[in-house]
Amino acid sequence: MKESRRAAAVALPLGIMILLLMIGLLAGMKEAENSGLSIAERFQQATALPGKGISADPCPQKPPKPPQYKQYAEAKMIRLLRPQYRGLPVEAAIEQRRSVREFSTRSIDFAQLSQLVFAAQGTTGERYSHPLRAAPSAGALYPMELYVVVNNVEEIPQGIYHYNIREHGLELLETGDFSARIIEAGLHQSMLGKANATFAVSAVFDRTRFKYGERGMRYIYMEAGHISENIFLQAVSLGLGSVSVGAFYDDKVNLLFGLDGQKESVIYLHAVGTL
Ligand SMILES: Cc1cc2nc3c(=O)[nH]c(=O)nc-3n(C[C@H](O)[C@H](O)[C@H](O)COP(=O)(O)O)c2cc1C
Missing domain, CATH: 3.40.109.10 (NADH Oxidase)
Incomplete structure (x- = not known):
């Protein structure tokens, strides 16, 4: 019983470390994939809809909506x-x-x-x-x-x-x-x-x-x-x-x-x- 608890205590942090390593590797690969691209090429790629329909949003971060109209109230x-x-x-x-x-x-x-x-x-x-x-x-x-x-x-x-x-x-x-x-x-x-x-x-x-x-x-x-x-x-x-x-x-x-x-x-x- 003690043994299995000790094994679990070692395995858990190890698993997290491996997971983090994999995420890091994937991010690195993505960056390497992008690094050869110009700003314009990256823009084109990063704003492409991924072919899974409009609901598969490639741009999940969105700013708040500003007012629809601008008006210079003091202006003639x-x-x-x-x-x-x-x-x-x-x-x-x-x-x-x-x-x-x-x-x-x-x-x-x-x-x-x-x-x-x-x-x-x-x-x-x-x-x-x-x-x-x-x-x-x-x-x-x-x-x-x-x-x-x-x-x-x-x-x-x-x-x-x-x-x-x-x-x-x-x-x-x-x-x-x-x-x-x-x-x-x-x-x-x-x-x-x-x-x-x-x-x-x-x-x-x-x-x-x-x-x-x-x-x-x-x-x-x-x-x-x-x-x-x-x-x-x-x-x-x-x-x-x-x-x-x-x-x-x-x-x-x-x-x-x-x-x-x-x-x-x-x-x-x-x-x-x-x-
Ligand atoms: C996005 C865009 C930007 C343009 N920028 C300029 C410019 O800064 N200066 C200019 O004299 N003409 C500019 N033009 C006009 C083009 O030079 C012109 O449309 C082209 O030579 C074709 O001639 P046309 O409009 O008589 O058919 C621009 C046209 C477009 C579509």
Whole structure:
């Protein structure tokens, strides 16, 4: 009896040690497997659904859900026009779309800017009392915010604005000519300063990550593309030119819009101007 108790007393810690050793070995193997991969390759692997259905969640750690809407309560609001423009057939807009980097000095009018903002993020309907927007969003979670650097738009002073989606209005964050700052932040791409308006699409990442975890990051970047394409096609239809811009200094762009670059960060720019 004593003997078997002594044997059990030795076997138990030994078993735990072996178990820990095996876990360590497995973790080491996994790390070795990953170590040859670039950040992008690791991201792609780590966010892949493992083929066991959506319930086999590869990203179990999820942040809390942030508020759905951002509002600058103190800011002066310019209410935009409701969309009413009927332009080119979508087929013609697709056919004519080209990236345009040369803009004239003519201004765009208030209705044109209203239409562009609406095409990017305007509310177009609802499902179960949940508002839906012009560009699609994974799980209808809408992680994006939209900012506009207004440079040359009739009836809207130069400055930086935030789009209040619920009010379809622009909240004024700062007045002034920001063309030099946006050029500098945008890797010195001069069209950003000549554009009549430059849109900045930012992501509040946790609005999607709270549900989809790290995989949600994929969805967020896809969604930025949808928004940008809407702006592209709307600009063509309005007889304007535009170009999407992915090359910029993140820190400088985020500073311009007062974003921390972590919880919310600009992920895409889109410059629109007159031909
Ligand atoms: C994700 C993405 C990022 C881009 N970034 C830039 C950029 O920083 N500067 C620029 O001049 N064009 C940029 N472009 C525009 C591409 O250069 C352009 O779409 C491509 O040359 C094809 O020409 P097209 O748009 O006229 O069909 C970007 C396009 C995409 C889709």
